[in-house]
Amino acid sequence: MKTETIHTKTEATKQTERICGSEAIIKCLIAEGVDILYGYPGGAIMPVYDELYKYQDQIHHVLTRHEQGAAHAAQGYARISGRVGVAIATSGPGATNLVTGIADAQIDSTPLVCITGQVPSHLLGSDAFQETDIVGISTPVTKWNHQVTKASEIPEVIAKAFYIARSGRPGPVLIDITKDAQFGELDFSYEKCTGVRSYIPVPQTDPNTLQAAADLINDAKKPMIVWGQGVILGEAEAELKAVIEKSGVPAAWTIMGASAIPTSHPLNIGMVGMHGNYAPNVKTNDCDVLVAIGMRFDDRVTGDLNTYAKQAKVIHFEIDPAEVNKNVKADVAVLGNSKDSLAALLPLLNKNSHESWLKEFKDLYDIEFEKVIKNDIHPTKEGLTMGEVLKEINKQSKGNAAIVSDVGQHQMIACRYSEFNITKSNITSGGLGTMGFALPAAMGAKMAEPNREVVAIIGDGGYQMNIQELGTIFQQKIPVKIVVLNNEFLGMVRQWQQLFFDKRYASTEMTNPDFVTIAKGYYIDGQRVTKREELADAVKTMIDSKDSYFLEVCVEKEDNVFPMIPSGASVSDIRLS
Amino acid sequence: MNEEIKTFTFSIYTENNIGLLNRISAIFQRRHINIESLTTSQSEIEGVNRFVIVVDITETQAKKIIGQFQKQVEVIRAYYHRDDETIYQESCMFKIKSDLLFDEPQIQNIIKESNARIVTVNKEFFVLEKSGRRFEIEELRQELNKFGIMQFVRSGRIAVTKEEMKVTEMLSAFNNQ
Numbered sequence: 001m002k003t004e005t006i007h008t009k010t011e012a013t014k015q016t017e018r019i020c021g022s023e024a025i026i027k028c029l030i031a032e033g034v035d036i037l038y039g040y041p042g043g044a045i046m047p048v049y050d051e052l053y054k055y056q057d058q059i060h061h062v063l064t065r066h067e068q069g070a071a072h073a074a075q076g077y078a079r080i081s082g083r084v085g086v087a088i089a090t091s092g093p094g095a096t097n098l099v100t101g102i103a104d105a106q107i108d109s110t111p112l113v114c115i116t117g118q119v120p121s122h123l124l125g126s127d128a129f130q131e132t133d134i135v136g137i138s139t140p141v142t143k144w145n146h147q148v149t150k151a152s153e154i155p156e157v158i159a160k161a162f163y164i165a166r167s168g169r170p171g172p173v174l175i176d177i178t179k180d181a182q183f184g185e186l187d188f189s190y191e192k193c194t195g196v197r198s199y200i201p202v203p204q205t206d207p208n209t210l211q212a213a214a215d216l217i218n219d220a221k222k223p224m225i226v227w228g229q230g231v232i233l234g235e236a237e238a239e240l241k242a243v244i245e246k247s248g249v250p251a252a253w254t255i256m257g258a259s260a261i262p263t264s265h266p267l268n269i270g271m272v273g274m275h276g277n278y279a280p281n282v283k284t285n286d287c288d289v290l291v292a293i294g295m296r297f298d299d300r301v302t303g304d305l306n307t308y309a310k311q312a313k314v315i316h317f318e319i320d321p322a323e324v325n326k327n328v329k330a331d332v333a334v335l336g337n338s339k340d341s342l343a344a345l346l347p348l349l350n351k352n353s354h355e356s357w358l359k360e361f362k363d364l365y366d367i368e369f370e371k372v373i374k375n376d377i378h379p380t381k382e383g384l385t386m387g388e389v390l391k392e393i394n395k396q397s398k399g400n401a402a403i404v405s406d407v408g409q410h411q412m413i414a415c416r417y418s419e420f421n422i423t424k425s426n427i428t429s430g431g432l433g434t435m436g437f438a439l440p441a442a443m444g445a446k447m448a449e450p451n452r453e454v455v456a457i458i459g460d461g462g463y464q465m466n467i468q469e470l471g472t473i474f475q476q477k478i479p480v481k482i483v484v485l486n487n488e489f490l491g492m493v494r495q496w497q498q499l500f501f502d503k504r505y506a507s508t509e510m511t512n513p514d515f516v517t518i519a520k521g522y523y524i525d526g527q528r529v530t531k532r533e534e535l536a537d538a539v540k541t542m543i544d545s546k547d548s549y550f551l552e553v554c555v556e557k558e559d560n561v562f563p564m565i566p567s568g569a570s571v572s573d574i575r576l577s
Numbered sequence: 578m579n580e581e582i583k584t585f586t587f588s589i590y591t592e593n594n595i596g597l598l599n600r601i602s603a604i605f606q607r608r609h610i611n612i613e614s615l616t617t618s619q620s621e622i623e624g625v626n627r628f629v630i631v632v633d634i635t636e637t638q639a640k641k642i643i644g645q646f647q648k649q650v651e652v653i654r655a656y657y658h659r660d661d662e663t664i665y666q667e668s669c670m671f672k673i674k675s676d677l678l679f680d681e682p683q684i685q686n687i688i689k690e691s692n693a694r695i696v697t698v699n700k701e702f703f704v705l706e707k708s709g710r711r712f713e714i715e716e717l718r719q720e721l722n723k724f725g726i727m728q729f730v731r732s733g734r735i736a737v738t739k740e741e742m743k744v745t746e747m748l749s750a751f752n753n754q
Binding site: 007135136139140143144145146147164195196197198199320321322323324325326 | 591592595596599600603607640641644645647648650651652653748751752
């Protein structure tokens with residue numbers, strides 16, 4: 001096949017100047033508004049680093065301690081800000097180390113542009129030093145990727161990369177640039193990409209589907225909304241709130257949708273899914289109309305599809321046509337972005353309230369409170385619980401902190417018990433479940449939004465997967481707060497071993513180092529809490545700290561997260577113990 | 578749940594870019610679906626490629642896979658069709674010892690009746706080409722196999738659809754925006 005033809009639309013042409021490819025890369029990034037990028041230098045990307053040195057007053061490069069840290073930091077940056085995160089790495093191992101972060105961004109629809117250096121084009125395919133086929137490797141986990149072998153291609157390809165990463169359903173894009181393309185010269189001008197002929201970022205909304213959706217909602221006796229991250233990515237929080245308040249429909253959220261509507265909102269009925277709240281899971285199989293907004297019916301949300309919401313008419317608001325009817329058949333599918341669709345839906349809705357239906361959720365919440373929540377957040381036993389730590393953080397941060405969680409029990413507890421007043425405040429690895437995500441993601445989030453309180457909540461397992469990023473936090477003086485909930489176990493796996501593998505705790509027990517000493521080794525102040533009476537003061541010290549602070553809380557070793565829908569069971573078979 | 582497995586022909590109009598074949602085939606690989614045949618060529622539109630891919634799957638799977646194709650940035654449009662909705666052919670070539678043309682007179686009849694075409698003849702071998710449906714090619718192969726085939730090769734399916742595919746309209750709509 002011939003080399004790339006890019007059928008794109010661009011903004012008006014500017015004057016050109018003769019520069020080399022690596023400088024063009026930096027100029028492209030600056031033109032796209034990139035202020036921070038995360039990365040790690042190496043042979044094949046050195047020309048770009050040389051330009052980063054020259055342009056350091058305009059663009060801030062953060063040297064992470066591992067390329068995976070760079071990818072997750074760029075994700076954290078993107079998730080809290082809605083802007084495109086940028087990570088950069090060298091060829092070979094530098095590039096492959098990005099892959100986990102890229103896969104995470106792909107499944108959680110996070111806009112990223114990753115730039116990798118590549119061996120000179122005449123060495124491609126020769127098994128050269130640090131050569132790897134990163135375009136081949138990253139193909140299944142990128143929204144788009146491309147290899148650049150000529151300096152002249154750089155501006156157009158990078159413009160296209162940013163456009164694709166941020167438009168429609170966002171996602172990661174990888175651009176692999178050979179070293180000779182970085183050294184080569186081009187007549188540089190930059191034009192932002194505004195369209196790609198083969199790509200429809202936002203499908204057209206059929207007004208008939210909006211009316212059909214409104215009719216179903218208006219006629220429903222027991223309607224329920226489940227929203228996902230599509231609301232946050234589409235910046236449709238105000239529109240969703242208006243729809244909920246006008247229609248009086250109780251609304252639940254997926255893990256990725258958390259924080260779009262404040263936790264305290266009277267129609268916010270909690271989280272759906274495997275460790276979600278009791279009421280919205282049970283009521284999924286009782287509602288007459290299920291309105292899914294910007295969510296994709298992940299198996300951790302639906303449990304057994306054969307018994308999922310079979311009684312309900314399903315309305316699916318979705319930007320990605322491939323998600324419609326993928327897992328759950330929609331009676332009405334409203335394509336388009338959530339902001340426009342919900343705004344157009346609002347005038348078609350009747351003002352309504354569903355008091356008795358809402359009370360059914362409250363009654364089930366009371367059961368969950370008695371059997372689970374009370375013990376989680378107001379425990380009477382001796383050992384500390386993860387829930388009470390979260391409660392204390394909520395209290396002292398006044399619900400305004402962005403909570404960056406890792407993966408496992410603490411993540412479920414963080415999502416269940418965090419109180420969110422501000423959108424884009426729940427940053428977690430939802431789809432891929434990447435342990436090691438939180439520490440670098442929190443640091444990226446804090447750098448993107450320095451005025452926000454950012455608290456990383458991490459388990460003792462995941463913390464040690466990217467613990468080296470403490471070095472980045474120290475060097476960059478990133479005032480991110482780090483909480484490790486230490487139960488000396490890979491807790492979620494241990495919970496499954498207890499419930500489904502007759503307590504055979506195969507390789508889940510952790511003999512941990514002295515985490516506080518490690519933090520102090522990086523000159524990050526911190527403390528360990530082992531008793532309930534120390535908790536409030538310790539959290540206060542952490543929140544009040546102007547610098548980064550490390551708090552280890554030793555929690556009960558063998559606590560379980562409930563409610564729980566066992567894998568493959570029906571949402572209505574959710575267990576409270 | 579036990580939906581019937583049928584043969585479907587996918588027609589995928591794409592940009593002519595490096596790596597797209599990988600992206601397309603990965604969609605099948607990830608779902609553990611075997612590709613029966615795959616052909617890629619220039620389409621009726623200048624600069625636009627067309628993949629023709631044949632797989633045996635359920636219609637539900639076919640629909641979902643179309644969604645995955647269309648989601649790829651460089652895929653312009655993708656369609657799936659049942660066999661009765663397309664006109665399709667395969668092509669094949671046989672390399673056979675030239676002596677047989679003279680020693681086995683039936684071969685000449687077989688060639689005539691099968692509408693196969695002699696591409697070249699030399700002292701050692703001759704080459705036969707035949708286009709048609711799979712069963713016709715298979716019939717011919719079995720006939721010739723009795724006499725010995727030096728080489729046999731068959732192409733993937735190529736197909737045109739009975740219905741119109743509005744790819745040109747879509748592309749001109751982009752240009753006129």
